[in-house]
Amino acid sequence: MKHAKIDYSEVLGVRTIDKRLDILRAIHDAGSISEAARLCGVSYKAAWQAIETLSNLAGLALVEKLVGGSGGGGARLNEAGLRVLEVSDLLNRAREQTLARIENTGKVEGLNLPGIASVGFRTSMRNQLPCSVEKIERHSASAQIELAMERQSLQAQITHESLELLHLKPGQKVIAMFKATAVSIVPSMVAMKGVNHLQGRVLRRGKGVSGFEISLEVGTDLTLVGFAGPQTILKGRQSAVAAVEANAVVIAVAS
Missing domain, CATH: 1.10.10.10 (Winged helix-like DNA-binding domain superfamily/Winged helix DNA-binding domain)
Incomplete structure (x- = not known):
């Protein structure tokens, strides 16, 4: 057969x-x-x-x-x-x-192995940030996961089923992923519930279809990509904020 x-x-x-x-x-x-x-x-x-x-x-x-x-x-x-x-x-x-x-070779010291492991999968999500699980809160309809990055935090909203299948626990190393199109970059922003605000500095700015594509440094050797509106004025090394909704953040377990 x-x-x-x-x-x-x-x-x-x-x-x-x-x-x-x-x-x-x-x-x-x-x-x-x-x-x-x-x-x-x-x-x-x-x-x-x-x-x-x-x-x-x-x-x-x-x-x-x-x-x-x-x-x-x-x-x-x-x-x-x-x-x-x-x-x-x-x-x-x-x-x-x-x-x-x-x-046994001793060549992995100081390397982020979960981040390296994520190279093995392909995704349309350009933003892939190594994080660790800081806190888990269960609500009636979903679970809120607080992720620790270098000097700042990120929240993700996932289903209870995803929480169970990923077997997440505090201290666990994960990869936070989200599309560049889910990120709005502005000079400043008022805090909003359910929206992550990541502080950073503009590294690069390129012309997009309906605005500017911005590369924002949000930590040491840690960069994310998002978009700014056509009327938004952002210059190199300028401080800016990347806004991404918690329900747009996907958690990947790589180790």
Whole structure:
């Protein structure tokens, strides 16, 4: 029987120690999505979201539901799901061996490994800033994550399911990402709820379609890109503010 082709690089990404893969493995062990969710400490909804995301990335279903039985049925991994777990285990072992060799060379001292790891994925979001999780607040509709950058902070608003799947905790290293088009750069701005204000200095200014594209230095060797309106006057080295809504910030876990 010819196997359907799975794009393992998409399913497994750069980092194969993934909450979604933990859920997939728990389904294999427990034979139930609800039990897998319990074992992994996530909601049933989050478990289903993980399955759907992995299946979308793989290009075919990884889990099949079982009908009947005293418990009303269960779930199991199909052949594709089992192959994903097998390749994940192989990649994890190879990754651990490679990291051990790299660390033994002593060449990683002082480097931001989560930031370097993010080079492995491609995204349309030009702004990718290394941060650490400072505080997590759960609200009725979403979770607010406070991220610490060099000398300033950034807030992200994500769903409870995303919080569970990313398994975020204070002190964790992450990458904050957002599109350049989501950033407005102005000389100054009054504080607004739900909007991040990042202080910086103008490094570069280029003409855009409907204004100016601005590169703003917001920390030591830390730059973001945004846009200023056609009437906004900003010069090189001038102080400015980058405004980006909290719900436009995406959190990526790279290590």
